[in-house]
Amino acid sequence: MKPDLFEAPDYYDLDDLLSEEHILVRDAARQWVKRDISPIIEEYAQKAEFPKQIINGLAEIGAFGPYIPEEYGGAGLDQISYGLIMQEIERGDSGVRSTASVQSSLVMYPIFTYGTEEQRKKYLPKLATGEWMGCFxxxxxxxxxxxxxxxxxxxxxxxxxxxxxxxxx
Structure with missing residues (x-):
């Protein structure tokens, strides 16, 4: 395992454009990537395996349907938060980011937007926790x-x- 030494310099003062909540969301995702993704991802890439043990962590940082309302298991965040979470995960690994964004945008979003209330209540909470993983x-x-x-x-x-x-x- 190798440590993640990324320091995230803010050369353009972009943090000044973010709300306090956005920074908290971004920093939580950043710390999770540093702790749980960066140290292991190269080994899993070389083995051509997906590290299934990270699913719970993705759910805990709100990476599955972050903009889905809390009543359906989502974090109820805005699209900026979603982008910040995905950006941090992408820094760690593109495949892990794809897992989160497919679950969010190609699985959960259509159910939330076009599904019935019964479907939303049945599927979204289990997709948000990673208990169920969708595909496209x-x-x-x-x-x-x-x-x-x-x-x-x-x-x-x-x-x-x-x-x-x-x-x-």
């Missing part, structure tokens, strides 16, 4: 990661769904 099947052989070109389709068969298509990763 985007990449396809003929279109890469272009959602407008997706060919995979589903058909409601009454008691089940029929899914046709191919995904590629």
């Amino acid at each position: 099947g985007l990449t396809e052989p003929n279109h890469g990661s272009n959602p407008g070109g997706m060919e995979t389709k589903y058909k409601d068969m009454g008691d089940h769904y029929l899914l046709n298509g191919a995904k590629l990763w």
